Amino acid sequence: MSSDISLGGLQRRALGLARELARRRGRDRLSAYRPYAKQREFHDAGAEHRERLFMAGNQLGKTVAGSFEIAMHLTGRYPGWWRGRRFDAPGRYWVAGETRISTRDTVQKLLLGDPERPEAWGTGAIPGAAIRTTHRASGVANAIDTLTVAHVAGGASTLLFKAYEQGRAKWQGDTLNGIWFDEEPPLDIYVEGLTRTNATGGFAMLTFTPLKGMSEVVRMFLEEA
Template sequence: MQPLNFDVPIDIDQFGLTSEQLIGTREREVIRRFWDKKRQAVLDLGIDFFQPFTREHQKFLLSTEHEGALLGGNSSAKSWTAAAKFTAIMIGRHPTIKHRTPCAGWVACEDFSLTKDGPLKALLTLGTQYIAEFNQHDKIIKYKNGSEAQLKSFESGWKKFQSAAIDVVWLDEEPPEDIYKECQMRTMRTSGYIFTSMTPLEGMTYMYDQIFGDENEKKYIDAYIISLFDNFTLKEEDIERTIRNYSSQEKDARIYGKFTQMTGLVYPEFRKGKHTIPRFKLSGDYVVFTGIDPHTTTPTAVVFLAVGKLGDEYVIGEMFLEGSIEEMSAEIKKGWLGLRTGWSVMDSSAQTEIKIFGKDIYSGFCLNGINALLAPKGPGSIGKGISDIRERLKPTKLTGKPKLRIFDDCTMTIKSMQTLTREKYRDESRQGQKDKVAEGRHHHHAALRYIYQVGPYYFEPMTAPDELPPMDDAVGY
């Protein structure tokens, strides 16, 4: 079959203006009408009629690098462009990537609801003439040439990304670092491809280092940047209305697809290297506390915190569990093996609001041997947990190092510490700062916070005496 045509039909360089500078010009309206017709052809007939808006879109499409990224503002056509690249590889019609077919592919984003509304719609539309079947139950797209694409979600956790060799992976929005590493492993054996389409809303994360270079100036991901203005199907009045709703802090990311240091971070002092540490074997006298953030529709987050005799504290493990309460309880108990455990603590909503088959999830865990405390709930309770964590991020006078550090393979907890923000009022210059945390999907932070809301502490191990004293004839022991 002939390679697809990914030429740019209208090169705006001929006008001597950027896509943003074209706003308000007659040329921009002519371009928009052309792309309206082009868009309808793609919706009706699929990828054979797909072409990129700009040279930057095209460079991403044609890149043969094995790891790539398309950074874009909202509505910049980044997802549709990534879907076109994925589809072209899967059907064996990519102009520059000559990978064997049939292919095994993955498409993943934050959760399945987003997959349905975003990536899935693009894939089914572009592949309309090449798809044999979409199995909704198993979330698999089967192509006529034998290629198969499995839909996955970041919320399912990194273990769901352990599998056989994969040829091509498309990640829609930035995944947790451990999931990205799993995808690297899956494509290594096939000399396959990973590419990410994303609006960089999480601040300077690991993805920034991978794209623009770490402290050693080594770059790993081939990246291209597009803006909201590069989508020529958008009407100017819609663009203007959208931009008005963005704060000055959001504009770089949401309009121009640029990484920016987010304001309103809950832990602005947190730094990888300073607050993280390579995994080491703990001595047996550490006490390990367990925080649990239970859910029914998303996985249950678990964090293990070890407290030492000298007051040093380490997040030594994390879990993101799915399955029945019995199965999740068994996994938590496995995490305790070989450790000296203290108490466990759980979201207080687990006793009243989170129910399975009419019964609260808290009772279910207790019946399966996870006898947890309930985290305090009420005014100031969240603030106390966060305040205690922040206090422990400060260097101690004794060692000059933070009291709390996180094992560097606890990537979900680390990401939450790096990116968790507080909620904001629209006009904070007038209303001041909003005292509420946008914890949302930061489930592992919630689990850690519950531990500090109760207050972890070191206690000496209890040992039985070598021999009992003689029994008193009158009172016994």
């Protein structure tokens, strides 16, 4: 009888440990990120190019690559295989999509976790233990406006969520270390966002499927390639 009880106790303990390990891994997905070749090429290009475009079809890992790169810059946690741009101190960054809702449902979800479940925030690309503060946006349910993230060098990085629909005027007046455009921006919005990085020599990266054909933004990158 005692052997059965002991065995049952060990099994329950092992199950509990397995669940805790899974929980911790779920809140530190950054440590497990391993890019495939195209994603790796995109990351590596950041070491030499301020402006980068990852243009590919749907469901090919563009936004995933963008989210994990932003998480690295926010935290200063770069893996051994990293050959891209590095920031050794906390910085200020923007991420943006077409609308505030689409930004919440794609970029925010990948960076933080399910927008509708605040208890899941910390299960995205940004490690849960590194998230210091989150400030909700007004007018859009479960959307985040600003968050701060602990950097390994000390202090905290700041991340703001933006949308192209806000118009160019809402994109002025800030100084950034980097900006990530998920989905193709209008040219004036792209130029304004890039301008925010000029003083720091920061970066602008874009991830999108070219649904607008040979637009001004697409043409600009193809002509420079």
